[in-house]
Amino acid sequence: MASAPTGIRLKALREQRGMSQEELSRVLGLDHRQSLQQIETGGRKLSAEELVAAVQAFDVPLDYFTNPFLIVGEARFSWRRHSETSVAELDAFERKAGEWIGAYRELAAATGRTLSPIAHRLNLTRTNSYEDALEAGEAVAGFLDLGPVPSERLTEAMQDKLSTLVLMVDAERGISGAACLVRNLGAVLVNRLEAPGRRNFDLAHELFHILTWDAMPPERLDDGQGTGNLQKRVETMAEKFASAVLMPRRLFEGVTDEGRNPDWINGRATELGVSAKALKWRLVDLERLSRSAAQGYEDHRLVNNGGLVHREQDVPLKFGKHFLTVVADAIGQGLVSVRRAAALLDVTIDELGDLLDAHGVERPFDM
Numbered sequence: 001m002a003s004a005p006t007g008i009r010l011k012a013l014r015e016q017r018g019m020s021q022e023e024l025s026r027v028l029g030l031d032h033r034q035s036l037q038q039i040e041t042g043g044r045k046l047s048a049e050e051l052v053a054a055v056q057a058f059d060v061p062l063d064y065f066t067n068p069f070l071i072v073g074e075a076r077f078s079w080r081r082h083s084e085t086s087v088a089e090l091d092a093f094e095r096k097a098g099e100w101i102g103a104y105r106e107l108a109a110a111t112g113r114t115l116s117p118i119a120h121r122l123n124l125t126r127t128n129s130y131e132d133a134l135e136a137g138e139a140v141a142g143f144l145d146l147g148p149v150p151s152e153r154l155t156e157a158m159q160d161k162l163s164t165l166v167l168m169v170d171a172e173r174g175i176s177g178a179a180c181l182v183r184n185l186g187a188v189l190v191n192r193l194e195a196p197g198r199r200n201f202d203l204a205h206e207l208f209h210i211l212t213w214d215a216m217p218p219e220r221l222d223d224g225q226g227t228g229n230l231q232k233r234v235e236t237m238a239e240k241f242a243s244a245v246l247m248p249r250r251l252f253e254g255v256t257d258e259g260r261n262p263d264w265i266n267g268r269a270t271e272l273g274v275s276a277k278a279l280k281w282r283l284v285d286l287e288r289l290s291r292s293a294a295q296g297y298e299d300h301r302l303v304n305n306g307g308l309v310h311r312e313q314d315v316p317l318k319f320g321k322h323f324l325t326v327v328a329d330a331i332g333q334g335l336v337s338v339r340r341a342a343a344l345l346d347v348t349i350d351e352l353g354d355l356l357d358a359h360g361v362e363r364p365f366d367m
Contacts, residue, residue: 005074006051006065011040012073013058027057069102069344070095075182078209078218080202085174090221093172096346101180101187103344104165104323107330115184116163122211124237126230133208133237134285137244140207150246151200151273158188158203159322164210166203167323168192168316179206179218186210192316197275199316204242240285246274247282255288262301269302276302319345321359328356332364 014024025036028050038044046054046065055062064070075098079090109115122136141150144157158164164186171177171191176198180187188206190199209218216234251272262276265283269276277299283289327345330336336344342352349367356363 005042006046007040007042008073009065009070010046010054013054013060013064014040017058024057028053067099068106069099071098071102071105071182075101075180076213076217077178077180077220078206078222079178079220080176080206080222081174082176085172089172090175093175094178097167097169097178097189098180099344100167100169100319100323101165101182101185103336104187104326105182105185107335108326110335111326111329111333113326120162120211121214122208124212125215126233128237130237130240133240134244137204137208137241138248140211140241141245141248146245146248148251149272150248151196154200154203154207154245155320156322158207159320162186162207162210164188164207165323166190167319170318177202177206179209179213181210181213186213192318195275196273196314197269197278200246200273201242201275201278204245205238207245208238208241243278243282243285247272247279249286252283252286252288255283262297265302317358318355321361324356324359324361328361328364331366338364338367 010024014021019027021033021036021040025033028036028046030036030050035044039046039050051062051065054065058064064072072095077094077098079094105115122140124132124136144150144154144161146153146157155166158166165188167187167189169189169191170193171189175191176194177188177190180189188203188210190203190206192199194202209216212234216237218234218238219231222235265279266276269279272279280289280294280297280302284291284294327336327341331338331341338349338352342349345352345355347355353363353367356367
């Protein structure tokens, strides 16, 4: 596995603490600021004495610099939330989530899997229209060949055809999910405890950010407000894209009067794994339902697909088969110990075995 990029992590810590290069150079006992620049850019490594000085100065565990799975300073995250989450809570969860993503990246490469250095991209910018975002969603749904219920195949298709890791996680309260971009890999995290309609929408929404990150980088925290009109426009484009991915036009070619019936909308939304309100507005975009009729609906009849409760059997298994297959292969090849893998996932060794069984992943020989 690749060595930990200590220089990148050192720079991330320095900037997080508001230190200048001159200040940190003095702390580490460096004669010149240029020496620190070389360390931060990978030109030279920290010596053992300098590493100890950094650990003491920043009061972080040595693991911060030596853990090959951490992606601190490398990754860009965009979190989607619906209620207040403290910065400290988000920072802590982001570090843990980053360790899962980093572990997948390192272990996948070490077990012989190819990670694409060329990420797929959508040719969209902020100057494009919402209609362009809808058409892009239609095109992606067609490329991924998502079938009659797109939400059921989206996770697998994103991983197989777009090389995008999808992790189902128990997120902090109020966090729906996140998009993450790191070298050679895009990843989406989804709060598996949310209702199916919200969960599927968040997955497609974050896919938009993965595919448009360079042209339209999202904010670290998306709470639906945005810091300006341009960012709000990007989030609306993401919503349009997601609705077209999950509800492509081909599924509604024969729909006419049915779209005027709230009970039909509730039933069809449940079949598609989307919220009824999302389906209502998708029908408006497809001109299968007039805007005035949609605005006249009593939305409380459409919330949570007409009142269906969140059922335990709707909750997907934690993490995902794709991710756990890589972990199991790495254990089997002696690249990571069973104990280290269990600690990474915050489970006991027995729970790790049960999780592999539940996903249909063969247990490594030494478990």
